[in-house]
Every structure is written in C-alpha cells, then in structure tokens.
Amino acid sequence: MTIHLLDSAEGHPIQTWHFKEQSRVNIGRSGENDICITDGRVSRLHVELRHCENHWELISHGRNGTLVGGVAADNLPLVNGDIFQLGPSGPTFRFADGQQLPSGTATISAEDTENLDFLMIDEQLRADDVRQIAETDVFQRLQQQAQQMKQDSDARGWNT
Amino acid sequence: MEHLTPERQAQRFGRIREAIQGGGKRLAKIVSVHSFRGGTGKSNTTANLAVLIARAGYRVAIVDTDIQSPGIHVLFQLDADEMRYALNDYLWGKCAIEEAAYDLTSRAIGTVSDDDERPRLFLIPASIKSGEIGRVLKDGYDVGLLNDGFKKLVRELKLDFLLIDTHPGVNEETLMSIVISHRLILVLRPDNQDFQGTSVTLELARRLGMDHPWLIVNKIPPGMDRVRLKEKIEDAYQAKVVAMLPLNHEIVRLASAGLFVNRFPDHPFTRELGLVAAAAVQPSPPL
Numbered sequence: 001m002t003i004h005l006l007d008s009a010e011g012h013p014i015q016t017w018h019f020k021e022q023s024r025v026n027i028g029r030s031g032e033n034d035i036c037i038t039d040g041r042v043s044r045l046h047v048e049l050r051h052c053e054n055h056w057e058l059i060s061h062g063r064n065g066t067l068v069g070g071v072a073a074d075n076l077p078l079v080n081g082d083i084f085q086l087g088p089s090g091p092t093f094r095f096a097d098g099q100q101l102p103s104g105t106a107t108i109s110a111e112d113t114e115n116l117d118f119l120m121i122d123e124q125l126r127a128d129d130v131r132q133i134a135e136t137d138v139f140q141r142l143q144q145q146a147q148q149m150k151q152d153s154d155a156r157g158w159n160t
Numbered sequence: 161m162e163h164l165t166p167e168r169q170a171q172r173f174g175r176i177r178e179a180i181q182g183g184g185k186r187l188a189k190i191v192s193v194h195s196f197r198g199g200t201g202k203s204n205t206t207a208n209l210a211v212l213i214a215r216a217g218y219r220v221a222i223v224d225t226d227i228q229s230p231g232i233h234v235l236f237q238l239d240a241d242e243m244r245y246a247l248n249d250y251l252w253g254k255c256a257i258e259e260a261a262y263d264l265t266s267r268a269i270g271t272v273s274d275d276d277e278r279p280r281l282f283l284i285p286a287s288i289k290s291g292e293i294g295r296v297l298k299d300g301y302d303v304g305l306l307n308d309g310f311k312k313l314v315r316e317l318k319l320d321f322l323l324i325d326t327h328p329g330v331n332e333e334t335l336m337s338i339v340i341s342h343r344l345i346l347v348l349r350p351d352n353q354d355f356q357g358t359s360v361t362l363e364l365a366r367r368l369g370m371d372h373p374w375l376i377v378n379k380i381p382p383g384m385d386r387v388r389l390k391e392k393i394e395d396a397y398q399a400k401v402v403a404m405l406p407l408n409h410e411i412v413r414l415a416s417a418g419l420f421v422n423r424f425p426d427h428p429f430t431r432e433l434g435l436v437a438a439a440a441v442q443p444s445p446p447l
Binding site for chain 2: 007012014015016038039116118119120121122125126129130133134138139142143145146147149150
C-alpha cells in the first residue's frame with residue numbers, strides 16, 4: 001500500500017510512503033505516527049488506515065475532520081486512487097493499494113526517492129519538441145535578433 | 161500584432177541594452193526566471209531572490225509577465241485595490257509602464273530613508289481582473305511593447321536589476337525575455353516531466369545565445385540523495401545548478417502570503433537562495 005502526499009496546486013506527488021507488511025498506518029502531527037506531518041491544521045493522530053480482509057479503511061480522528069473525495073468522512077472503505085484531505089484546508093494525500101491507477105490519473109513522478117533513475121531524458125522526444133518550436137517563424141526571427149545583438153555588442157567591444 | 165523586420169527589432173532590443181549598459185555608469189542586469197511547468201515555486205523563488213538582491217544594496221524591480229496566471233503580488237501582499245494600474249494597462253496603452261510600478265521597499269525590506277537611493281524594490285504586477293486575463297488569451301499583445309517597457313523601467317526607476325517572472329512553458333514572450341536577458345534561471349522539480357521539459361527549454365535558450373543558464377532545483381523531497389541529484393542534473397544538462405532547495409513545508413504553510421526569507425532569515429532555504437543572490441550581483445562580462 002502506498003500513500004502519496006500531493007502538491008496542493010498541481011496534484012502531483014511530492015512525497016511517497018510505501019507500507020508492505022503493516023495492517024495499520026497512522027497519519028498525524030505526532031512523531032509516533034507512521035506518517036508524521038508537522039502542520040498546525042493536522043491533529044496529533046488525524047487518520048488511521050486499517051487493513052480489513054481485502055481492503056483498507058480510513059478512520060478519521062482529527063479535530064478538523066477528514067475529507068475523502070471532497071466529502072467529510074468518519075469511517076470509509078478506500079478504493080485505489082482515493083484522495084483524502086486532513087481538514088478542509090490541510091494537506092492532501094492519495095491512496096494507492098498497489099494496483100494500477102485508472103488510466104489518466106497516473107503521474108510520472110518521484111515515486112522512489114532513493115533511486116534517481118526516473119530522471120531520464122527521452123532524446124527523441126526532446127529533439128522533436130525542439131524542432132517543432134525552432135522551425136516557427138517567431139523563433140527564427142528571435143534567433144536572428146539574438147545574433148544581430150551579439151554582433152552589435154561585439155562591434156562595440158563589449159565582448160572583449 | 162506588429163511584426164518588425166529582424167534588423168529593426170534588433171535595433172530596438174539593442175537600444176534596450178544600450179540603455180541598460182549606459183556608458184560606464186552602473187549597469188543594470190536583466191534576469192529571466194522561468195520554469196517548464198507551473199507549480200515549481202518559480203514566483204516564490206523570484207520574489208525571495210529579488211528581496212535578497214535588494215537587501216544587498218540594489219535597486220530591483222520584478223515584472224510579472226505571467227499575465228495568464230498572475231500571483232507574485234500576493235507574496236508582497238499587494239491588494240487589488242492598491243493596484244491602480246497593472247502591466248496589462250501598459251500593454252493596452254492605458255498608462256506609462258512606470259505608473260504600474262509599485263515601490264514595495266518598506267513592506268519587503270524595511271524603512272529606507274528617502275535620501276538613500278538604495279535599496280529599493282519595485283513590483284510591476286499583472287492584472288488579476290478576470291476580464292484582463294481573458295483579453296490577453298484572446299487578443300495576445302505586442303511583445304515588442306514589453307521590451308520597450310523594460311527599457312523605460314530600467315531608465316525611469318534607475319534599476320540595477322530587472323527580474324522577469326515569466327509564464328511557464330515556451331511561448332513568444334518567454335523566448336523574447338530570454339533574448340534580452342543577461343541571465344536565465346530555470347526552476348525545476350526533481351521529477352520526470354520537469355526533467356524532460358527543462359531539457360527542451362535549455363536547448364532553445366542555447367540557440368538564442370544563452371550560453372550559461374542557471375538551474376535551481378526546488379521542492380527536493382526528504383531522503384533524496386542531493387549530491388547524486390546535482391551531479392545527475394549537471395551532467396545531463398551541462399549547466400550549473402546554483403541552488404538545491406528542499407521541499408519546504410513552511411513555505412507551503414505561508415500559502416503564498418508572505419516572503420519566506422523575511423520570515424525565516426536563518427533557514428537553510430534562505431541561506432541557499434542567498435548564495436544565488438550573491439552570485440547574481442557579481443560583475444559578469446556584458447553580453
């Protein structure tokens with residue numbers, strides 16, 4: 001089971017926790033929790049995730065409540081991809097139970113912070129993107145202007 | 161929009177630099193801050209960097225050219241009712257650009273005697289009225305006008321630094337900002353989409369003569385190997401990483417309402433950005 005802390009503006013994961021053999025995961029402000037969030041809007045124990053037979057349940061203990069999919073919830077079974085928020089303006093998380101997310105919601109991101117292999121450049125894609133822009137009139141005009149400016153400043157001895 | 165010949169446009173740009181480099185007097189530097197996607201912390205970085213540079217004893221202005229999603233005014237707590245004019249009004253010919261400049265020195269830096277010319281911090285905000293944003297999307301604007309405005313700002317406000325907070329992604333205004341800038345700072349997060357997109361922007365910037373761009377890696381999650389990350393990025397891009405900024409819960413909690421470097425002057429984030437400010441004010445050969 002995996003929990004992603006999401007960037008509030010963009011909704012992509014900014015931190016990720018993996019849990020393999022635990023049947024209970026606690027989230028809150030206190031350092032004793034499995035996921036500790038030092039944020040004044042989060043209660044010391046805010047959310048408990050409990051594994052029941054073949055699914056996970058969310059149990060809210062937080063003073064400011066917990067929203068699942070934007071709706072206040074006390075006790076609710078979670079499905080893969082569910083988004084829950086600690087209080088109406090608090091941090092937001094995405095729950096993933098190891099199955100594939102529905103298509104279109106998967107985000108390529110810093111899933112594993114130990115390994116930097118996810119930072120890859122697709123050279124073919126890069127070359128295509130660059131070519132598409134570099135071929136436009138706007139770009140070629142700017143390129144000529146940049147060259148002209150460089151020559152002008154060379155002529156005035158600025159580049160010596 | 162008006163399309164000048166390349167020669168004519170180059171003359172116009174050249175005049176901007178001439179005004180900036182002005183005959184042996186104090187030289188102004190134009191710095192563009194850009195990111196491939198939104199949410200990298202670009203505006204936050206720009207605002208805080210501007211404060212640090214101004215504090216070092218300079219006259220600094222920030223122009224919010226992110227007209228489609230303006231935001232930097234919030235960090236300076238500049239309310240809509242305080243903004244008589246914005247950059248949009250200048251672009252529609254309703255005011256001179258310096259009329260859209262707000263002196264935020266006292267709120268961002270502290271009291272500076274009227275007799276002292278430095279430090280000073282100005283902001284030229286983009287309009288937050290929804291109609292104005294829509295108008296830009298619908299009609300576009302003459303990016304050349306933006307250039308003329310920059311030149312006038314440098315002259316009228318006697319600037320040492322002009323920081324341009326650009327719209328994410330690659331468009332004509334971004335590319336033009338790169339052409340007229342002495343320095344390009346690209347802000348990226350350590351994730352795959354930013355990594356790919358930044359490689360495209362860097363290649364385009366190089367083709368526009370920007371040989372030594374700076375990279376700021378922001379929102380680095382705890383536990384990520386910073387040394388390896390820096391090596392990997394510098395190796396892939398052949399460009400200098402000038403700051404590695406941690407994912408900053410406090411800055412998230414300030415919720416875009418306040419300047420982090422003022423609130424947390426001793427935080428590692430502030431110190432790291434301070435090194436960028438120190439490097440930015442070093443004299444560099446003119447373009």
